[in-house]
Amino acid sequence: MRHLMSPLDLSVEELNNLLDLAQDIEAHREKYSHACSGKTLATLFYEPSTRTRLSHEAAMLNLGGNTMGFSSADSSSASKGESVADTIRTVSCYADIAAMRHPKEGAPMVASANSPIPIINAGDGGHQHPTQTLTDLLTIRSLKGRLDNLTIGLCGDLKFGRTVHSLIQALVRYTGIRFVLISPEELRLPDYIRQDVLDKENVPYTEVVRLEEALPELDILYMTRVQKERFFNEDDYVRMKDFYILDKQKMKLAPEDMYVLHPLPRVNEISVEVDEDPRAAYFKQVQYGVYVRMALILTLLEIKVD
Numbered sequence: 001m002r003h004l005m006s007p008l009d010l011s012v013e014e015l016n017n018l019l020d021l022a023q024d025i026e027a028h029r030e031k032y033s034h035a036c037s038g039k040t041l042a043t044l045f046y047e048p049s050t051r052t053r054l055s056h057e058a059a060m061l062n063l064g065g066n067t068m069g070f071s072s073a074d075s076s077s078a079s080k081g082e083s084v085a086d087t088i089r090t091v092s093c094y095a096d097i098a099a100m101r102h103p104k105e106g107a108p109m110v111a112s113a114n115s116p117i118p119i120i121n122a123g124d125g126g127h128q129h130p131t132q133t134l135t136d137l138l139t140i141r142s143l144k145g146r147l148d149n150l151t152i153g154l155c156g157d158l159k160f161g162r163t164v165h166s167l168i169q170a171l172v173r174y175t176g177i178r179f180v181l182i183s184p185e186e187l188r189l190p191d192y193i194r195q196d197v198l199d200k201e202n203v204p205y206t207e208v209v210r211l212e213e214a215l216p217e218l219d220i221l222y223m224t225r226v227q228k229e230r231f232f233n234e235d236d237y238v239r240m241k242d243f244y245i246l247d248k249q250k251m252k253l254a255p256e257d258m259y260v261l262h263p264l265p266r267v268n269e270i271s272v273e274v275d276e277d278p279r280a281a282y283f284k285q286v287q288y289g290v291y292v293r294m295a296l297i298l299t300l301l302e303i304k305v306d
């Protein structure tokens, strides 16, 4: 039984195979349109989502399967006090695979330990978001043609941004990766990622506060939203929320072949005027998110299409 809790649950070889499969799906969609016929995906979302929930559902529907689920804790028996373990035992009677998002770090892991069906971590608190990472890797590989020898700028809320934590874990396994960590002092990358991942793997990185300083040297700029829901105090959020605003003026400092990614939702950190810049790749990234989740569902269900 395979689950996906963190990007490290896939070896580099498996990851590359999965990205190859996603690219084949993009090129030959009709070939996969009945691959999951008779299978059901459950989306168990205890926290808000637009892209992650709908893209998992779109992925299963594109594969000819069915979907069911809930989109808030309030509309499930969690509001009556049911445990994640009991919920997953129940859902496994109805579905063949489940994607779970939860505000508590580790909740999908608890589900997987009690589950007879594959569980996909669709984001657990400020911890991990492996399917966003698969999306990010497919986007980078499609646009830049490689996942090695890249300078990646990660900008914004590096403390609470789970997409950043998962992306770093996945990318350090490729050679020639360098990070520029761009954040205010209060939102720096947590020590558990800095020490246990970057330092341990001897991955070069610099930390800067000013985005302008980093821009000229980047191959990829990965923007993130300040994670309002993880702040303990509203004043701190208000102080931080508009710390970075990427606009046309700043884009002039960036190389012609640098792409801007963002897991979305965007708040103010990318001005809408940047959307028309050919280097703005965040909506393409949304499309790649469907192909990669189709590939993931096939992989976890061990379904092969010839």
Ligand code: NCD
Residues within 6 Å of the ligand: 051, 052, 123, 129, 132, 162, 163, 224, 225, 263, 264, 265
């Ligand atoms: C991200 C998340 O939920 O962590 N969104 C997403 O899944 N695409 C990023 C965010 O909410 O800021």
